[in-house]
Amino acid sequence: MTSQPPPKPSRLDPEPVARRDFLGIASIWAAVGAMAFATIGMIRLPKAAVLSSPSRKFRVTLPESLAAGQAYVPPGRSVALFRDAEGVYAISLICTHLGCVVKTQPEGFECPCHGSRFHADGSVTKGPAPKPLPWCKVAGAGGSFIVDEDVTVPAGTKVKA
Numbered sequence: 001m002t003s004q005p006p007p008k009p010s011r012l013d014p015e016p017v018a019r020r021d022f023l024g025i026a027s028i029w030a031a032v033g034a035m036a037f038a039t040i041g042m043i044r045l046p047k048a049a050v051l052s053s054p055s056r057k058f059r060v061t062l063p064e065s066l067a068a069g070q071a072y073v074p075p076g077r078s079v080a081l082f083r084d085a086e087g088v089y090a091i092s093l094i095c096t097h098l099g100c101v102v103k104t105q106p107e108g109f110e111c112p113c114h115g116s117r118f119h120a121d122g123s124v125t126k127g128p129a130p131k132p133l134p135w136c137k138v139a140g141a142g143g144s145f146i147v148d149e150d151v152t153v154p155a156g157t158k159v160k161a
Contacts, residue, residue, distance in 0.1 A: 056149040062088065064143070069120060071104045079136055079149055080104060087158030090136040090147050091122045097129040109133065122155060
């Protein structure tokens with residue numbers, strides 16, 4: 001029996017890459033990719049990834065035409081301010097049930113999400129809200145007041161107008 005010589009490789013066939021050479025090239029590309037992602041991360045680092053939000057402590061001037069017991073909601077805020085004979089006070093408009101923003105009504109507040117209703121002083125008149133709306137801290141005098149939405153005060157706390 002005569003053995004035949006191995007077939008001659010075609011000149012179009014790629015040259016075989018040794019396994020060690022392939023692993024070396026793959027590790028170089030992995031290192032380059034890791035460095036590229038790290039560089040992109042470092043470039044983005046100085047820019048904050050969160051949106052700025054307005055301060056929860058703000059100054060507000062009540063309109064002169066605000067009637068006693070009528071709610072005034074400053075634009076872009078989730079707090080209602082009231083003026084009566086005893087002074088000025090603020091009530092949060094965040095429902096104590098699941099955190100929806102309640103809407104002002106002539107008789108108080110109503111949550112559009114689950115139907116909770118609140119009296120004008122923030123007390124619950126219809127559930128499912130478990131607690132009354134919190135009162136916020138108000139400071140100031142005259143027509144200009146500072147409201148701090150992060151500080152709650154006992155219900156009935158008013159500042160002299």
